[in-house]
Amino acid sequence: MNTSTTQAHLKAVPENYTAAPGVDKLPALINIENFSLSYDKQPVLESLSLPVYKNHINTLIGPSGCGKSSLLNSIIRLTDYHDNAKLEGSINIEGKNILETSTDLLSLRQNIGMVFQKPMPFPMSIRKNFELPLKEQGVKKRDELDSKIETALKDVGLWDEVSSRLDKSAVQLSGGQQQRLCIARALALQPKALLMDEPCSALDPIATKTIEELILKLKGKYTILIVTHNLSQAKRIADYVAFMWYHQGRGKMIEHNHADVIFNNPSNPTTLAYVQGLTE
């Protein structure tokens, strides 16, 4: 495929995405329907739909600036940080549309964990990093706090590395350890889903491998929606892949299917061009 045909494919972006016929009828923990997002009347995402399947690894791929992170932020309403964000359509989590004004944002965010690109432990002890969100959730008893911290740290394989230094500062850990700490911090709240925004892009290959193994381990227990720029990472871990593209600055959903279908036999030519590394 040469450049001109790629350009032709880019123009072939469909106006309205409809669910791919091949995708299983699985229960979706998060169901995004006809969702649009705009900042200061500037559209960012346009009527996109996506089911996030329960206890699977759902992956979002697409070029920079197509709105993958914005979609993730919308799911836990981090978009509220922006004064003039407008969210339309619906994002249903267990049957409740979280875009409604009555949504309890604190419990929404405790139910849906989020891990960011850059690990950002709070500059305090490892223990305190867990205690702040746990106490907010209502966990007050010392032994209950301790056991939840231990479970979360064991879940991410960090317990043996830090159990003797829980009262030492979290910022002294390595980048990979910090990211696992941030994952554990989110898991300690026992969320239903974990959203991950390029969790490995700031890490070296060894730390990346550890996090990928961790994500695979968490599958089945948690619903995971992960944004990645790294196509080979998506190939290694994804069950389902959603491919986004932008058209006149608006992010759109192009195709959503089993990972092997997206990577080997996508129905949309833009998807094919992207997964073959011909665009970006």
Add this chain to the structure above:
Amino acid sequence: MIHLPSDHSLADRLLKFTSWFCGLLLFTFFIYLFFDIASRGFSHISFEFLTDPPISAGRAGGIAPMLVSTLLLLALCLLISLPIGIASAIYLAEYTNEQQWFARIIQTNLNVIAGVPSIVMGLFGYAFFVVALGLGFSIIAGSLTLACMILPLLIRNIENSLRNIPNEYRINATALGLSKFRTIFQILLPMAARGILLAVILSIGRAMAETAALLYTSGYVTRMPESILDSGRSLSVHIFDLSMNVPGGEQNAYSSAFTLIVMLLIINLITLGLSRTIHKRSV
């Protein structure tokens, strides 16, 4: 070693020399000031000087009432201004952005208040706290006036140290379902603690040096204050009075000035030590 050609450019060397020279100048000035006051004031310092009341309008005797008044003024002033300062800074840094009109009005107000000459502030304190609120010449009226003076300094510095905290921390806290209250009080304020301490040091220096604003508010009687509603003379006012109005008071003026400088140095060192421990604890 890598040879950097720019090291040899005349402009670079001139810049390096000028900045070094200005630093040296500042340091020399401080050392000169300190030793001038120390050489004239130190010989007279004794335990009695610090614990005795003044005799003959301060020509003889000690400075005990002024020490007590100064510390009372300072403590009350911080007690009043710190909560207001921290609360205002939280409002400005965490609930407004610099573009909003209300935030801009507050900022402009603060800048104006910060620029008001202290004698004008003293007249305001006299008209408002002493007369209108009926507090009379008192430590509390003086403290309130001092609080008005140092608030802009306090708010600005605390606001800046809050704004300097990367936004990612706030977003992480929000994503973890933390309330704004917990985020501010348990994450952001501890992170800004060093900046807050620095703001307090600057404010203490300003408050302890203040003379004009206190003349009309806390008064200048030399006796020991019995309560915060009593009038009291601060060390700075004492120094002013001894050197301007009391012939033969120069010796005690120098000794009082030396005491004031040493007090400031001690407070600075304590605060610096405190900020070190905070820093060590958090990193």
